[in-house]
Amino acid sequence: MADFDLKELERIIAERGNSQDVGSWTAKLFRAGTPKAAQKLGEEAVETVIAAVGGDRDGVISESADLLYHWMVVLALSGVSLEEVLDELARRTGRSGIEEKAARQGD
């Protein structure tokens, strides 16, 4: 299993989004702003749906990675942290955010 998680991607996006690197797609999206990033998020969602409906397993994996990345760029541009989304999901399970965090850390 990959030694990589969304928390790390969130950190990379924050760092690359604010970089001056002209080759950085993340920086390009940050400069373009929420409408462009949200448009890309929608495109990747549709491409994931098409792959899933078409039974394209490898496509679902690849498009899901594009989807998660662009979703996290939209989160960053919206000033929303991954933690806040996880807290909302935890609330829906009936667990408190603190309990959920402890569960994720294996406490």
Ligand SMILES: N=c1c2ncn([C@@H]3O[C@H](COP(=O)(O)OP(=O)(O)OP(=O)(O)O)[C@@H](O)[C@H]3O)c2ncn1[C@@H]1O[C@H](COP(=O)(O)O)[C@@H](O)[C@H]1O
């Ligand atoms: N996970 C991703 C990631 N997924 C997709 N993409 C980029 O998203 C862009 C748009 O994807 P598309 O499938 O629409 O590709 P496209 O059709 O060529 O795009 P357009 O024609 O719409 O411009 C492509 O340029 C992809 O490279 C990503 N770019 C960056 N990351 C992560 O962000 C990090 C920093 O990247 P940079 O900001 O580019 O340094 C990387 O190391 C990765 O961890």
